[in-house]
Amino acid sequence: xxxxxxxxxxxxxxxxxxxxxxxxxxxxxxxxxxxxxxxxxxxxxxxxxxxxxxxxxxxxxxxxxxxxxxxxxxxxxxxxxxxx
Numbered sequence: 826x827x828x829x830x831x832x833x834x835x836x837x838x839x840x841x842x843x844x845x846x847x848x849x850x851x852x853x854x855x856x857x858x859x860x861x862x863x864x865x866x867x868x869x870x871x872x873x874x875x876x877x878x879x880x881x882x883x884x885x886x887x888x889x890x891x892x893x894x895x896x897x898x899x900x901x902x903x904x905x906x907x908x909x
Contacts, residue, residue: 847893847894847895847896848893848894849876849895849896849898849901850895850896850897850898851897851901852897852898855878855899855900855901856899856900857900857901857902858900858902858903859902859903859904860874860901860903862901867903868903869905871906871907872904873903873904874901874904875901875904876898876900876901876902877898877900877901877902878897878898878899878900879897879899880894881895881897882895883895
């Protein structure tokens with residue numbers, strides 16, 4: 826049965842998650858939720874900041890060996906305590 830995750834012969838397989846560094850850029854059109862673009866001093870240990878936007882790979886290749894991708898932020902949101 827397909828659709829509820831990766832399955833093979835009735836066994837649920839875990840998808841591999843790869844973390845890579847990225848560069849986030851903001852523009853005059855970026856909106857901020859829960860924080861100010863002028864000061865990030867309100868961030869506390871354990872807080873999470875999420876970025877919603879468009880990803881542009883380095884030289885057209887999404888590979889950490891080539892370089893980190895660029896995220897152009899449409900929205901930057903603060904999630905106190907790491908909660909989404």
